[in-house]
Structure formats: structure tokens, C-alpha cells
Amino acid sequence: MPGRKFCFDHKIRMAHERTPSYAFNIMTTNAILNLTEPTEMAQSNQSLEQNTQSLYWQAVLARDGSQDGRFVFAVSSTGVYCRPSCPARRPRRENVTFFRKPDEAENAGYRACLRCRPKAAGGNGTTEMVKAMCRYIEQHLDEPLTLARLGEEFRQSPFHLQRTFKSVLGITPRAYADSCRMNQLKDNLRAGHSVTRSMYDAGYSSSSRLYERTASQLGMTPDKYRRGAIAAPIRYTCADSPLGRMLIAATDKGICSIQFGNSDGELEQGLRHEFPFANRRRDDEAMQSWKKDLLRQMRGQRLNAALPLDIQATAFQRRVWAHLQSIPFGATRSYAAVAKAIGQPTATRAVARACATNPVAIAIPCHRVVCKSGDMGGYRWGVERKRALLEMEHV
Numbered sequence: 001m002p003g004r005k006f007c008f009d010h011k012i013r014m015a016h017e018r019t020p021s022y023a024f025n026i027m028t029t030n031a032i033l034n035l036t037e038p039t040e041m042a043q044s045n046q047s048l049e050q051n052t053q054s055l056y057w058q059a060v061l062a063r064d065g066s067q068d069g070r071f072v073f074a075v076s077s078t079g080v081y082c083r084p085s086c087p088a089r090r091p092r093r094e095n096v097t098f099f100r101k102p103d104e105a106e107n108a109g110y111r112a113c114l115r116c117r118p119k120a121a122g123g124n125g126t127t128e129m130v131k132a133m134c135r136y137i138e139q140h141l142d143e144p145l146t147l148a149r150l151g152e153e154f155r156q157s158p159f160h161l162q163r164t165f166k167s168v169l170g171i172t173p174r175a176y177a178d179s180c181r182m183n184q185l186k187d188n189l190r191a192g193h194s195v196t197r198s199m200y201d202a203g204y205s206s207s208s209r210l211y212e213r214t215a216s217q218l219g220m221t222p223d224k225y226r227r228g229a230i231a232a233p234i235r236y237t238c239a240d241s242p243l244g245r246m247l248i249a250a251t252d253k254g255i256c257s258i259q260f261g262n263s264d265g266e267l268e269q270g271l272r273h274e275f276p277f278a279n280r281r282r283d284d285e286a287m288q289s290w291k292k293d294l295l296r297q298m299r300g301q302r303l304n305a306a307l308p309l310d311i312q313a314t315a316f317q318r319r320v321w322a323h324l325q326s327i328p329f330g331a332t333r334s335y336a337a338v339a340k341a342i343g344q345p346t347a348t349r350a351v352a353r354a355c356a357t358n359p360v361a362i363a364i365p366c367h368r369v370v371c372k373s374g375d376m377g378g379y380r381w382g383v384e385r386k387r388a389l390l391e392m393e394h395v
């Protein structure tokens with residue numbers, strides 16, 4: 001299998017632009033001078049307006065970040081509006097209209113620029129944009145990620161994007177993606193998954209070249225790392241629940257598995273399958289309080305604190321699962337609505353997959369996601385249990 005191609009280290013040289021100097025405080029001075037006769041005032045207002053526009057335009061030409069938040073400029077030829085500091089190419093003056101607030105520009109039919117994010121909170125468009133790039137990279141670790149593709153997404157030249165990213169984070173987008181993958185890989189290995197699966201799930205291709213590079217970053221081979229990490233103890237209990245036998249398992253850090261089954265044997269076999277290398281020990285007493293909490297949660301009682309979870313997830317699963325936890329008791333959402341809520345409206349199927357791989361029933365209430373048609377949809381622990389849960393929640 002050919003390795004992923006990265007084009008992050010592409011180097012292009014470009015001269016730095018000179019920032020033109022201009023005086024921004026003229027505007028205030030003129031405003032104070034405007035208090036004379038009504039007719040004269042109207043006249044001065046007009047000239048102030050012109051003067052303001054001319055100062056705004058100078059700020060735009062200078063990409064003056066100190067003016068971010070004071071106004072936005074909209075470009076009729078593109079239908080987009082920007083912060084003064086937007087790094088995009090300057091438009092022609094005759095195509096530019098100024099607005100005090102992003103909302104005004106939007107009311108006039110303009111869209112927010114994806115590059116400078118004029119609506120984002122915080123004065124610094126560059127930082128906001130780099131944050132958005134980080135989120136994007138985290139969510140696409142399992143896809144080939146090139147500077148060109150990032151550039152397309154954020155409407156910048158690959159060169160410019162790399163420079164901006166590096167100026168904020170000190171590392172290249174590629175290095176950032178690498179470190180995300182490495183963290184994911186460590187998590188997966190610690191969970192006791194096989195090296196192949198861990199690498200694959202972390203977005204690595206399984207070439208031997210990558211295996212070697214990974215080994216050098218880990219300081220040991222992934223296999224050795226895994227063997228060292230997997231001695232982790234897992235305690236578990238099996239108990240009765242309204243949905244039949246229930247297994248709860250936990251590491252030192254939190255609950256790692258909540259399953260339903262027909263018998264303890266079946267549940268224990270599942271746990272062995274999921275954590276083949278862990279040190280599994282049944283400990284009903286130690287798990288007592290979590291068991292009680294979970295049964296209370298099933299009945300819709302509020303817990304004093306959310307159950308601590310210790311689960312592995314891809315960036316995408318993490319987003320879906322976090323959203324599921326925000327669906328209140330007694331409510332449901334469609335798979336499509338969840339996809340939309342996490343900002344990936346076309347990812348309905350991926351959302352369904354994330355629900356189907358939820359390792360902790362109830363704690364992550366994947367049973368509250370149903371089909372748009374009103375159909376029940378699937379459930380990892382059987383549709384009958386899903387129906388019973390929703391009935392308990394009076395849905």
C-alpha cells in the first residue's frame with residue numbers, strides 16, 4: 001500500500017510587503033469639529049463619511065489588525081466580507097462597501113470570508129483561522145491531507161497557509177497532523193488494540209516505512225509500547241438491569257465499557273475480546289457505586305457528577321459522542337440532525353457508525369438517535385433494548 005503523500009514542506013519565497021503608514025486619528029478629530037450649523041453639519045457629515053471611508057480603505061490596504069472589529073469590508077465581485085486584516089488579495093476600491101458590523105454585511109447579502117472569519121469571536125482573525133485549521137486537521141487524520149487541500153478548504157495559497165500556520169503554532173500543518181496521529185496511536189495501543197489496527201485507526205497507512213518512523217517517534221516499536229501499556233488493570237461487575245444483564249468495566253481512570261447481554265458468560269467473553277491484553281478482574285464491590293449511578297441514570301435521575309469515562313475514540317467519534325451526551329433525557333435526534341449539529345451535514349452514515357461503535361451504553365446515550373422517518377434505527381445491543389430504553393424515557 002503506497003504511503004500517504006504530503007506536500008507540506010513546499011518552500012516558496014516571497015518578499016514581505018511594506019505596511020503603508022497613515023494616521024487613523026484624523027477621524028476622531030473631524031468628528032469633534034462637526035458641531036456647527038445644521039446645514040454645515042450635514043455637509044461635514046458627508047465629508048466625514050467620505051473621510052471615514054477613505055481611512056477604512058487605507059486600513060484595508062494596510063491590513064491593519066488594530067481595526068479588526070471596528071468595521072468589515074464587503075466585496076461586490078466575490079460576495080464576501082472580510083476583516084480589515086484579512087490576508088486575501090486586496091479588491092478594487094470600486095467593488096468595496098464598508099459595514100460597521102458583520103450582521104449588516106450579511107443583511108446586505110454578503111457571506112463571511114472563510115479565511116479571516118470576520119464573525120469569529122476574538123480580535124485576531126489569524127489565530128481563529130489557525131484554530132479552525134487545527135480542528136479540520138484533527139477531523140481528517142484518516143484522509144490524505146495536503147497543503148493544497150487545506151488551501152482549498154481555507155481559500156489560501158498553500159504557501160500562505162503554511163506560513164500563517166507556522167507563525168501562530170510554530171510548527172507546520174504536517175507536523176501538527178503527525179503529532180495528532182501519534183497521540184491517537186498511543187491511545188489505541190494503550191487500549192490494547194493490535195498494532196495494525198491501532199496504526200490504521202490513527203490514520204497511518206501500514207507501510208513498513210511508517211512503522212519505522214513511528215517507532216523512532218515512540219522511542220520503541222509500537223509492539224513493545226503496546227506490551228508495556230497493556231498490563232493495565234480493568235475491574236468489572238455484572239448486574240441486573242431493566243434491559244437484562246449488564247456489564248460495567250473500568251480502568252483506574254474511568255469506565256471503559258458498558259454492555260448489555262443475555263448472560264454473564266457472554267458479557268465476559270465480550271470484555272475479553274475488547275481488552276485482550278488487560279488484566280481483567282471481577283470486583284462487584286468496587287464497582288458498586290458506579291452500578292447504582294448507572295441504574296439511576298437509566299431512570300432519568302440526575303447524577304451529582306457525570307460518570308468518568310476512559311474510552312478511545314477517533315476525532316470524529318469524539319465529536320459525535322460529545323454531542324450525544326448533550327441530548328437530554330426523554331429527547332431524540334435523527335442521525336441527520338446529529339450530523340448537522342457537528343458541522344458535517346453529509347456524514348449521516350458516519351454518525352450511524354459512530355453510534356454503533358459506542359463502547360459505553362447509556363453513559364453515551366446513542367439510543368436517543370433514531371431515523372428521520374421515526375423508525376427506531378439500529379442499536380448495538382439490539383433494537384428491543386433501544387425501544388425499551390426510549391419507553392423508559394417516555395419517548
Ligand SMILES: [Zn+2]
Pocket residue numbers: 081082083086087088113114115116117
Ligand atoms: Zn477575509
